[in-house]
Structure formats: C-alpha cells, structure tokens
Amino acid sequence: MHFFPWGFWLLCVACSSARGDSGSKAKSCTEVRQFYATKGFSLHGVPQAEISGEHLRICPQGYTCCTSEMEENFAKKSQSEFEDMMTEASRSAQVTLTSQYKNFDGYFQDLLNKSEKALYDTFPSAYGELYSQNIKLFKDLYSELRRYYRGSNINLEEALNEFWTRLLERLFKLMNPQYHITDEYLDCMVKHSEQHKPFGEVPRDLKLKATRAFIAVRSYVQGLSVGSDVVKKVSQVSLSYECTRAIMKLVYCPYCRGMASVKPCNNYCHNVMKGCLANQADLDTEWRNLIDSMLLVADRFDGPSNVDTVIGTIHTRIAEAISNMQENRESITAKVFQGCGNPKISTKASSGEDKKRRGKAVTDDKSSGLGLEKLVSDAKGKLRDIKDYWVALPSTLCNEKITSGSVNEDKCWNGMAKGRYLPEVMGDGLANQINNPEVEVDITKPDMTIRQQIMQLKIMTNRLRNAYNGNDVDFQDASDDISGSGSGDGCLDEVCGKRLSKNPSTRQPEVHAIPNQSGRGVKGASSKFLPSSFLIFLSVAVIATQYLRR
Secondary structure: OOOOOHHHHHHHHHHHHHHHHOOOOOOEOHHHHHHHHHOOOOOOOOOOEOEOOOOOOOOOOOOEOOOHHHHHHHHHHHHHHHHHHHHHHHHHHHHHHHHHHHHHHHHHHHHHHHHHHHHHHHHHHHHOHHHHOOHHHHHHHHHHHHHHHOOOOOOHHHHHHHHHHHHHHHHHHHHOOOEEOOHHHHHHHHHHHHHHOOOOOHHHHHHHHHHHHHHHHHHHHHHHHHHHHHHHHHHOOOOOHHHHHHHHHHHOHHHHOOOOOOOEOHHHHHHHHHHHOHHHHOOHHHHHHHHHHHHHHHHOOOOOOOHHHHHHOHHHHHHHHHHHHHHOHHHHHHHHHHHHOOOEEOOOOOOOHHHHOOOOOOOOOOOOOHHHHHHHHHHHHHHHHOOOHHHHHHHHHOOOOOOOOOOOOOOOEOOOOEOOOOOOOOOOOHHHHOOOOOOOOOOOOOOHHHHHHHHHHHHHHHHHHHHHOOOOOOOOOHHHHOOOOOOOOOOOOOOOOOOOOOOOOOOOOOOOOOOOOOOOOOOOOHHHOHHHHHHHHHHHHHHHHHHHHO
C-alpha cells in the first residue's frame, strides 16, 4: 500500500499555474465576458482583463476573470443546470417505465373488456332468462376482476367462488321451475355441489389459472409504476452545499481562469458526480433486483397459463360451465334431490323459457397472443437497458458535451489548472466516497428520501417474486427487512402489515396503495398507514445507525 502525496501534487500544479500566468497578468477576459452575457448576466463590474483572485471562495485564487458576484452567479447557474441535467437523465427512464405501464395496462384492460363484451353479445340468444334475469351477476364478476387488478381489498378466490355459487343457485331454479325452491334448500344444494360438480372442472380450473394470471399482471404493472415513481422522487432530491461547490468548480472555474475553451477532465468529472450521486448509486442493488423480478414475472405471461388465453376467454369458460350443467341436468337434479330431499311443487306455471333457450354460446376465441408476445419482448429489452441506470448516471452526465473525453487527458481542466487529472476514480455508492478528493461526503448521513425509496424497491421486488410463484401477497413486517441482507423481502407502498400468504390466493390481502404516476395511493387507505410509516421510519433509522458504526 502506498500513499500519493496529494499536497505535493497540488503545490506543483499551483506552481506550474503561477509560472504559466507570470507573463500574462493583463490577459484579456473577452471570451469570459461574452460567455457571461450569454448566461443572462449583466456585464456591469465584469473585468476587461484578469485580476488578482484572493476574493474567490470556490475557484483557485490565482489570476482570474471573475469577481465575487460572478463566482456566486456561476455557482447558482451550475446548480440549476445540474438539476436540469438530472431531470433530463431521469426522463428517459421514466418515459420507458410509464410507456410500458400504459401499454400493458391498456392491453390487460382491453382483454377483460373484450371478454365482457363477448359475453353480452352471445349470452342473450344462448341462455335466455338465465342471462336476462342475471345480468348484474355477470357485470359484478367483471367489476370484481377489475377492482382486484387495480389493487382493491378483494380476495379473488372468494369472489370467484361467490360467482359460481350465485350462478348455480339461479341456474338450478331456472332448470326446475316446477318446484318451489327455498333459500334453505339452495344452501343444502351448494353444500353438496363439491361432490356432484354441476359445472364440471371449470370453476376449479378457472380459479387456479385466473388467480395466477391476475396476480402476475397486477404485480407487473405495479412494478412498472413503482419504478417510475422511484425515479421521479429521487430525481427531485436536492443537492448538498458541498456538491454545488464541486459542480461550480468543475464547470465554470475554467472560465474564471480565462480558459473558456478548456473542458473538464473526464475522471475529474466522474469523481464529482460519484460524490454528488453517492446516495443515488446505493439504489443500484435493489433496482437490479426489481428489474430481474419483473423480467421473471413477464415470463409468466406466456406458456400453459397464457394471460391472453386465461383473461381473454373468461366468458367462454362460463359458457362451458353452464353448458355442462344443462347437458347433465337430470343426473345433477337427481343427486341434489337425493341429498337434500324433494322440494315442494310450485303453484306457479312454468314459462318453458329454459327449454326454448337452451344451447351453447358461440364465441370467437382466436387469440394468437402475438400482441402480448411483442409487448413482452419489447419490455424486456427496455428494462434491461435501464438496469444499470443508477450507477451509469455519472457516465451519462459526464458526456462529451461536458468533458474533454479520454483523448485529451493532458489538456483538460483538472480543478486547478490545465493538465492531467491524477487522483483515482472513486467507486460507486456512499461508503466509497470517504476519500473522494472533489466532494466532501458525510457517509454517516444517508439521504432519508433515497433510503425510503430503496425500501420501496425491496418491497415491490418481494411482491413480484411471490407473484412469480403464483402467490397473492399480503404485507410483511418491515422489521424482518432490516437485517441488511438485501434479500428483497419487505412491504409495499409505505405500508407494512401482515405476513405473506403461504398458499396461493387463499387469504384476503391487506388494503394497500398502488403507487401511480402521481405518487398517490388508493383512496381511503391512509388511515391504515400510520403504524406502517413508523416502521419504515424505524427501518431507516437502523440503516443510518449501521453507517454511524462504520
């Protein structure tokens, strides 16, 4: 291990700079004045030629073209320009995620809408009274499916079970209009339905496939929304005082030294950006976990439980179930009578509507899935493109427009003069900035906003991993997440509650807010967030304590 004599290097650079300036005290500041004017500042008080720089607080105090006011104006300008650069850099990631969100959300909603429309178009002629008297039953089913997809407090399995129960009761009454069937008799019939399976295997099969499909699509679009929301919130994190000074020195001090055409050294720029964006770089691990989990869930959209087939043909499965019961009505009725007894004869005359309108609904189920396949393929490519977004930010910002690149390492601005930049480039993340030569970074004080977003990423990743396995997700206590293992376990959307369900969709999920583009959650859920917010605050405090102990 060796130590580079940085003090000696800085002294040599200063001496070299002084020697270079010894014969040019009256060097013109024309270029600097012109540049200063283009930034919208008044030229009043701006020197025509270089002056002594003892008054400077950020730039090196050699001969200079800048007054104290100019230095201050340049500092403010550099801050606003850097914030604009950050906004622009984040916009590409946000556009990727929000456009994918809109594409997938629109596609899934369209699948459901088409299925519902097909039911309304085909069922009237096929099922007569069964449809006309029970329109609300079918509408309620699709409404529940949409509400579940949007994140409402709904147990999908229970909603499907309720639909089949109500449908069975009403179909049985229509099939046996000559009998007076009471509510108590229907309760008995429902209890025996598991044995005689009036709808065949359709309810069980649809419940299994639909819950997996809806869990996958819901978690996926939530992942896109959470990712976009994280990028937006982090891009709004304000710069530290030390960062503002470092950026000013990087960008505008060359002008103050009369070197308007000299760009900053590439490695110098990287050290400044790595120091300024140290907290942002700490998002990298959980961001990658989120992207990887979303790629896995996207794979669930294809295969035997194809989302196109499952969601787009719900109406077909309902028709299949009804037809199964109609075709086996005699045997089913006999089994019900055997188990529940013979109901009383009704005094009302039979309309015979059921006999006249018994048949199968003809539906068009030609869903190739090519649309979804293309969506998934495009999404995977774009998600991979932003996988290294946070650690790539310094390179993104230190582009050729800002720096001299790697070809002019001896003719660039190194922070003191025109020459090679010697310090090594720091690593990524807060902990690696302890010896950053350009930005003073307190590694014991992580940014709380960014720590909260790291937690959000861990929570969403946990939900996606469960969705990949077909599990509906309740919320896990945040205290399980403070081990520092980076496992991606946690709770979502500033809410922490019950633990994960161990069986697919067998328990009712907690009320939770889906982060949307505006950063707001589900209306009416805020009252349940207070204890969870405290847990998140506690978790952040523990993380901060870990840094202090270092």
